[in-house]
Amino acid sequence: MTSPHLTPPRPDGEPTGTGGPLHGTTVLDLTNFLSGPYCTQILADLGARVIKLEPPEGDSSRAIPPHFVAGDSAYYLGNNRSKESIAVDLKRPEGLEIAQDLIDRVDVVVENFRPGVCRRLGFDVEEIRRRRPELVWASISGFGQAGPWRDRPAYDLIVQALSGVMSLTGEPGRPSVRLGIPAGDLVAGMFAAIGVLAALADRARCGRGDQIDVAMLDCQLSMLSYQAVYSMIDGKAPQRQGSRHDSIPTYRSFVAGDGREFVVTANTERMWRELCAALELDGLVDDPRFDSAGSRLKNKEALWHLLEPAFARRPAADWVARLAARRVPAALIKTVPEAIADAREAGREMVLDLGHDDGRKVSVIGNPVKFTDHQPAAPAFPPHLGENAHALLNGFLGYPAQRVRELQETGVLARPRQ
Structure with a gap:
């Protein structure tokens, strides 16, 4: 069981999340x-x-049902750890001045407003970058800061549909389905974080920052990878594969005798021979229909007709072991609770039990990037709305305490x- 990380009390102005390779960088x-929150949580x-x-x-994600902890949605809690919160009315001149x-004072700004909103709010990015050429500014939007679709609203489902990703997802002969994770949002957040890291590395070399333009649709197109290349070579639309593979017929899921699903990835000739031996179907190795990767692909339906009943003879766990x-390589298809239990057992800090000194607790998924020479500070519980306002205005920006009270009293x- 992972030990709970408790958020220690912080003096005014003391940063959280320090100790990693980005220690000293303020976003x-x-x-x-x-x-955007997924990007900044990575940072x-x-x-x-x-x-x-x-x-x-x-943040509108604070109100997404069905699960809440002390008034904040689990959706919000899953993407905002180790941050500090200040809530400001940017429509007021005093609020814009705070921003x-x-x-x-910061090194990096990350925003995911629709293109043009920053300028309407009063942020002239070009002027800001002229004044602070070392600043890294990252913008995440649905369709980019330029182009014919820049003003369209975008959501995860929209870019999954427009990119072609959704057309590949689901069972053959059935309607398309969205991916089980919000890849349109998450992948954009990851690419934005990559862009920020690259810009910071370049700034360390030449002293200048950069402006980063990440479009959710572009990110989904990039994830098409070889499927896009296949389509551009043969001029055809790749079809839904379900849990199968376009090129390797022994790279797919099967249902075992106990009804449990598992996956097999026999993608080399050696693995093919060992698969036949495990199934006691050694005669398939020399069968001319299946004696090469190309012939197995050409005759995949006939091959599946033989493999599926063979796998139905034993429980899934037995096949995985054999x-x-x-x-x-083979594995059971785990449920989310099963996968989380496995992650706890593995001890790689991929399940974090966060606690706050005010009694709030929640478990979240951890950071997959591990370092040998950096030991980041314990992750902090996601902040309540405006929780760090006084520390930021008084301790970080140096506003007098009386001015902070006046800003609160005037809304x-x-x-x-x-």
């Missing part, structure tokens, strides 16, 4: 919902100080929720 997070996990500037009503003061003994600054 202003102007993002909402998923793609926080890598040691950056991330300041999340929210509207007075908060500008933060921009003038194939593993012959060095043929420019939302009071922290208790």
Whole structure:
């Protein structure tokens, strides 16, 4: 069982999330919902100080049902650890001044407004970058900062559909389905984080920052990989494969005798021979229909007709063990709770039990990037709306305490929720 990480009390202005390779880097997070918060959480996990500037009503993901912890949605809690929150009304001149003061102090700004919204809010990115050429500014949008679709709203499902990804997902002969994870948002967040890291590396070399333009649709197109190349070579639309593979007929899922699903990835000639031996179907090795990768692909339906009833003779766990003994990769298809239990058992800190000193607790998925020479600080519980306002304005920006109180009393600054 992973030990709980408890968020220690912080003096005013003390950063969280320090100790990783991005220690000393400060990020202003102007993002909402998923793609942007996922990007900035990656940066926080890598040691950056991330300041999340929210509207007075908060990031809209805070209100997504069905699960809540102390008023905040599990959706929000899964993507906002190790950040600090300040809630500001950017429609007020004083609120815009706070944001500008933060921009003038940070290394990176990440935003996922629709193109043009930044300028309407009062952020002239070109002027900001002229004033602070070392600043890295990353923009995540549905269709990019330029192009014929720039003004269209975009969501995960929209870009999965438009990219062709959704057309590949589902069972043959049945309607398309969305991926079980919001890849349109998550992949955009990852590419934005990659862009930020590259820009920071370049800044260390030449002293200048950069402006990064990440489009959710572009990211999904990039994930088509070889499927796009196949289509451009033969001019055909790749079809839905279900849990199968377009090129390797012994790379797919099967149903065992106990009804449990498992997957087999016999993608070399050695694995093919060992698969036949495990199934006690050695005669298939020399069968001219199956004696090469090309012939097996050409005759895949006939091959599946033989493999499927053979796999129905034993329980799935038995097949996984038998194939593993012959060095043929195979695995049970786990449920999410089963996968989480396995991750806890593995001890790689991929399940984090976060706790706050006010009693809040939640378990979240951890950071997959591990370092030998960096030991990041314990991840901190995602902040309540506006939780760190005083520390940021008084301790980080140097605002007098009286001015902070006035900003709260006039509604420019939302009071922290208790």
